Amino acid sequence: MVQNGDLQLVQRVLKQERLAFEQFFETYFSRLYRFCAARISSPEACEDIVQETMIKAVRSLESFRGEAALFSWLCQICRHEISNWYQRQGRKVEMCVSLDDAPNIRAALESLYAPAAVDEAERLAMEKLVQLTLDYLPDNYSRALEYMYLEGMTVKEIAAQLGTGVIAVQSLLARARVAFRRGFKDLQQEIGGAAYDG
Amino acid sequence: MTDRKETLRGGASAVNTNGVGADSDIRKLMVLAGRRQEPPAEVRARVHASVLNAWQQHAVHAAPAALDRGRIGLYRWPWAIAASLLLVLAGWGLLWSPAPTPVGQLAYASGGYSVLQPAEGGGPESQRYHVGDSIPIGTLAQTADDGYLKIALDQGASLRLDRSTSVTLQNNGHLWLHQGRIYVDSPDRDSQVNIVTPFASVIDVGTQFTVALIDGGVSVVVREGLVNVSLGERKTVSAKAHNGMGEMLHVDDKQRVKREPITTTDLRWNWIHQANTDFDLNASSLYEFLRWACREEGLELHFASQAVELAAKQTRLHGRITGMAPREAIQAVLATTQFVSQSGLAHQLVVSFKR
Numbered sequence: 385m386v387q388n389g390d391l392q393l394v395q396r397v398l399k400q401e402r403l404a405f406e407q408f409f410e411t412y413f414s415r416l417y418r419f420c421a422a423r424i425s426s427p428e429a430c431e432d433i434v435q436e437t438m439i440k441a442v443r444s445l446e447s448f449r450g451e452a453a454l455f456s457w458l459c460q461i462c463r464h465e466i467s468n469w470y471q472r473q474g475r476k477v478e479m480c481v482s483l484d485d486a487p488n489i490r491a492a493l494e495s496l497y498a499p500a501a502v503d504e505a506e507r508l509a510m511e512k513l514v515q516l517t518l519d520y521l522p523d524n525y526s527r528a529l530e531y532m533y534l535e536g537m538t539v540k541e542i543a544a545q546l547g548t549g550v551i552a553v554q555s556l557l558a559r560a561r562v563a564f565r566r567g568f569k570d571l572q573q574e575i576g577g578a579a580y581d582g
Numbered sequence: 583m584t585d586r587k588e589t590l591r592g593g594a595s596a597v598n599t600n601g602v603g604a605d606s607d608i609r610k611l612m613v614l615a616g617r618r619q620e621p622p623a624e625v626r627a628r629v630h631a632s633v634l635n636a637w638q639q640h641a642v643h644a645a646p647a648a649l650d651r652g653r654i655g656l657y658r659w660p661w662a663i664a665a666s667l668l669l670v671l672a673g674w675g676l677l678w679s680p681a682p683t684p685v686g687q688l689a690y691a692s693g694g695y696s697v698l699q700p701a702e703g704g705g706p707e708s709q710r711y712h713v714g715d716s717i718p719i720g721t722l723a724q725t726a727d728d729g730y731l732k733i734a735l736d737q738g739a740s741l742r743l744d745r746s747t748s749v750t751l752q753n754n755g756h757l758w759l760h761q762g763r764i765y766v767d768s769p770d771r772d773s774q775v776n777i778v779t780p781f782a783s784v785i786d787v788g789t790q791f792t793v794a795l796i797d798g799g800v801s802v803v804v805r806e807g808l809v810n811v812s813l814g815e816r817k818t819v820s821a822k823a824h825n826g827m828g829e830m831l832h833v834d835d836k837q838r839v840k841r842e843p844i845t846t847t848d849l850r851w852n853w854i855h856q857a858n859t860d861f862d863l864n865a866s867s868l869y870e871f872l873r874w875a876c877r878e879e880g881l882e883l884h885f886a887s888q889a890v891e892l893a894a895k896q897t898r899l900h901g902r903i904t905g906m907a908p909r910e911a912i913q914a915v916l917a918t919t920q921f922v923s924q925s926g927l928a929h930q931l932v933v934s935f936k937r
Contacts, residue, residue, distance in 0.1 A: 397637075403720050405637055406752075409630055417621040427625075435629045439636040507614070514615035533605075533612040547683075561608055568611070 390454035415519040437462040517568045525560035623783030684716045686735040690859045694726025724748045730857035739768035739775045742857035763794035765854045783812040799834035826929025846880030868897040878908040886934035
């Protein structure tokens, strides 16, 4: 999901455009926080890690080449910070459970076959999978999907919200649906989608 | 298997990768998953401040390195010329770039202040704004130790900055308070103002209030209505005003909360008059003037009868009240009319005909 927009945004941040910095922060802070919170139970540690991740990112944006999506690049830094945190705590990284860390999620999904509380576990897993997919999508894709399906906005209302035209929103939604389906399917397969096909 | 589980399995397995067909699969999944959780506002504020600082520091330190790289030999002249041309073109590009979204208008300023949009493209000059200018998202407004500002937000509320105050304006009535004290007059219940500080996030519910960073924490003082103060972790406390009695709520850096009553006419509100334009009496009715003055002073306005109220609406005013506090102006203006204020409760102004 490499986006030209990522590179353009990075270039603008490197030019010290304040608005670009705000856009960078607004786009990725919440997603990184959720990424981290899925792996770290302590809110204080999560705040420190996300802060450190974003500080390291803005100091090394020159090295971002656009070979991966910016969010994936940030997640790499965040994973490293999480690993450091666990080492400082004297704990093994493998103790953290997250949906998109394949070995752990497989175990979690296997637990779906347990006779008790299977519905709730499956619902939570599905909920996280959908939200994870949205976090990995370009921000305008996930926002457009949320406006439409969660807030019940019409295409016209979404256009007004995004400051664009109706045709552009229809096109955006079409691309967003395709990206969502692909992303969801990929993640599902990566983490053991067979559990859902049963 | 339950219906819900069948829906889950159906929803997941129905997702196809060819991107065609109805969208009911996505709708089902998204409704099932619900809204993505947002991090607490105060965490966002703290992280934002730290990352912004790091970014600005990095920019400052990166600049000398860039200059060093600029000490190039003559053989690099063609590249330097090309780079210059690119910069010129980039400048033209900036000229043609769409204007940032406006969030309000600078309505009043006195003393030392700066209202600016940090420069685009890393240039040394910032875009500065003056009284009457429309100001865009991302604007940083600051007052010196003798300065006051008033900003009319497009979503309906107004904002006043006390001396030595600094805020960044975001969109939809969202703003960061970096230091100092602000007063918010937000009469419309449908358009909320959200003030984010390092200690708490303050959201109004149609009200007048101040927010100040003071004594290692944040103080919220409510003069009218209700405000919710979010302390994170789904913990919210409220402060409200009723019958002339407001409330001051102080949250320290350990998120301990202290409350103290404060009258709506307390002298501690008086600084807000320094950050406002004088009321223009000309072409206004007495009724409009009294409504303005009472709102400024935290008074409830009452008329002795409907006839008095109607007469006040029909009474046109002329003249000036420059330099007067609203309470002084009330007496000065009433003295020139057929109306008088009756003695009553401290937080009320009751207007009747002169006998």
